[in-house]
Amino acid sequence: MNRFKPDLTDADVTPRHIYMNRRRFMRATGTVVGGSLIAACRMPEETAEPESVEQAAPPAQDAAPASNPEPAPANPAVVKDYASLTDELGDPLNSFHDISNYNNYYEFTVDKQRVAGLAKDYPTSPWTVEVGGLVDKPGTYTLADWDRFPQEERIYRLRCVEAWSMVIPWTGFPLRMLLDEIQPQSNAKYVAFQTVFDPERMPGQRGGYNWPYTEGLRLDEAENDLAMLVTGLYGDPLPMQNGAPIRLIVPWKYGFKSIKSIVKIDLVEEQPTSLWMSAAPNEYGFYSNVNPNVNHPRWSQARERRIGENGRRETLFLNGYEDQVGYLYEGMDLKANY
Ligand SMILES: Nc1nc2c(c(=O)[nH]1)N[C@H]1C(S)=C(S)[C@@H](COP(=O)(O)O)O[C@H]1N2
Ligand SMILES: [Mo]
DSSP: OOOOOOOOOGGGOOOOOTTHHHHHHHHHHSOOOOHHHHGGGSOGGGTTSHHHHHHHSOOGGGSOOTTSOOOOOSOGGGOOOGGGOBOTTSOBOOOHHHHTTSOOBTTTBSOTTTHHHHHTTOOOSSOOEEEEESBSSOEEEOHHHHTTSOOEEEEEEEEOTTSEEEEEEEEEEEHHHHHHHHOBOTTOOEEEEEEOOOTTTOGGGGSSSOSSOEEEEEHHHHHSTTOEEEEEETTEEOOGGGTOSOEEEOTTBOGGGSOOSEEEEEEESSOOOOHHHHHOTTTOOSOOBOOTTSOBTTBOOSEEEETTOSSOEEOOGGGGTHHHHGGGGTTOOTTTTO
């Protein structure tokens, strides 16, 4: 059985294509942005590292040739210079390339660098999500239904239980908005999620685990504003490898809680058992909050490798979102409730 392994060797460092996102920007605008300014957004102590030097000098071939300008976008107002954005802690975004080519999606393969190739042709339309359980207004949601919710972009850190992390600009809406619409009944205590089950097209589902992939949140966690249903990445529709057409993002929990390609959402009374809880109950609990003080039985969670960086950085309690979600765990023993 394949289980998460700590991602701590240099052998699996993703090839960095730091400027892919910038190229997309330039393609859209036909202009070259001030690439050398971008490194200034990085934290000062990192500027001496080779990687930052590399960032300060974008490769020449990345610039659009002046003699061959590409058409301006239909709506220039929506074009963003993602390369200049940071999270609220001041750290730059990971590139679109890294975010969409280094994925955990065990339904396809356990090889993070092969997921994109295997997932890219998966049909994501039409797609329905059955929403029900202990609610007053259950329903079958189609892709068009998600457009009814006001979409916003949020930059979140994603911290995998394997001890790597990225900074990612997602598009979507708070899960709370869906919950408000379906009206949970008073005995509903948890939200249970399920990924599509399709072993013909998803080779990973032909064995190994208790498929389909399932996850769950306590209702008050699900109602927290940070919990998002996500339909986009870098301003574009979500790629399949990132969980198209709709996935959960709960940025204060280990990445595996952020279940992809959802087909079912149920309000339930009992705490749901996730795929990872059933695979290795001593290693993966229901809460799975990012916590540098509670180690995985097989490795430390104190530090992490930010994809695209050398070295390690300290892992932050609740992945740096304690101010927003700390109240959910007041008085709880987070070692016992791992
Ligand atoms: N259905 C499903 N959802 C999943 C996974 C998976 O294998 N299957 N992997 C999880 C893990 S371990 C992580 S770290 C994140 C990765 O999301 P990303 O590929 O968009 O970065 O997705 C999570 N959601
Ligand atoms: Mo993960």
